[in-house]
Amino acid sequence: MREFGYQRVTEVAGAVALLGADPDARCLGGGTNLVDLMKAGVERPALLIDVRDLPLGRIEPGDDGGLRIGATVTNSELAADPEVRRRYPALAEAVLAGASGQLRNMATVGGNLLQRTRCGYFTDPAKPCNKRAPGSGCPAIEGEHHNHAILGASAHCVAVHPSDMGVALTAFDAVVSYETADGPGELPLAEFYLPVGDAPHRETALPPGALITGITLPPAPVAAASRYRKVRERASYAFAIGSIAAALDVRDGVVREVRLAFGAVASRPWRARTAERVLTGGPADAAAFAAAADAELAAAEPLPHNGYKVTLMRNLVVAVLTELAEEAAR
Template identity: 75%
Template structure:
């Protein structure tokens, strides 16, 4: 591991000033992803700016009934919070599905959103990788891609986003707040992750040196009737082969509100808006759920060895929405 300096930030302003003065520095939250990448040489910051002591560790109910979640709230705190469990159960379930208990105890909300892909080529310095070294190539396209993207990939990169939390946040229209040394701003979650294109190394749309300060969830009554489902290759801690955040609201058997987002299918959480439009105002039947999933998945372009993700996601949609519809009918 390359030598680096360590500094504990006293406040948000000093933290962002440190990165403005030293672009090769990095913010340190729980370190569950960054430190691992430093150990293998993918990341080599000149300085770590520890932000865990900043006053960004609260979860508050907003006036509109939504939630404001501080960036240094740990994953364990988020999943256990009674208002998260009551208002956005799919978010709590996604966090619990995302890592072991030990990791959740230290990993932070802000760090979760910035974690890098778990593509094996990205972490292997003996292999080329456009996400790690722009212009070097993407061996996953013709190599091991069984768990890579089926949406929004390009010849430059087919890696997927590893975050479970982000899938639920995408379904509920979260907004990310940030600060830099010069300004502060917000990014709707739909704009937070960049499309792959020819710049796969640029994962998110944050400006340089930005510190995530929190995430806001707008009020969404439908979110109280939600769940998160994850398929993985082993029952213990593992990244998803496919996942789904779903929420459903019915009135006399007709769908009045629906939210769907897929995980492990693209370099970002995939909001299934085509499927949502197909379902809205229609019947809550397995046939309708399957047809909506098919409409969304018609745009998928699987690689030769990951086509299994298409029926996997289809089945997740039908199963989760059927369960939610049965609950609503009780």
């Protein structure tokens, strides 16, 4: 490990000042991803800023009926919150599916947004990786890629984003709040993660020196009828090979509103807007769900060993939306 400094902060302004003064500084929340990457030599911060004592640990109702989630809220607190479970159940399910209780007790909401890919080439400094060492190449394209991207990838990177929480937040149009030396700012989650393009090392649109302070969930009545489904290679906690956050409003057999987001298929949580457009105003049946999935997945470009994800995601769309439609008809 590179030798690093450590400083605990209790005020947002102090954290922002430290981040602005040192481009090699990193915020430490639960450390469930950052510390692992430091041990592997992937992350080499000069300074760790412990943000756990910042006054950002509350979940509060918004003025418009949504929810405001502080950046230092733990994943356990988020999953257990009664309003989250009642109004955005897919979010609670996603967090519970993401890790064991011990990890959820440590991991923070802000850190979850910033966790990095678990691609084996990225996490091994002995191997080339454009995300870790720009310009060195992407060996996953010709090598081990069975759990890599089928949507939105490029010739420079085919890694997938690992967050479960981020998939649900994407479906519900979450907005990320941050603070910089120039003042506060906001980014819709749809714009927070950058397309992989030719610069996969640039993962988010956060300005330099920015501190995430929270997430806002706008009011979304459809989210009360939502579900998160994750497929993994073993029954114990593991990263997804495919996942879906879905919400469905059905009236008289017709889809009034639908939200769909996919996980483990792209470099960022994937909002399935094409499928949403196909479904809205149409019948809520398995044939329509399959057609919508096919429309979304028409853009997929699987590699030789991950084409199974196309079938997997199609089946997930049909299964989860069918369950939600059947529940709405009871």
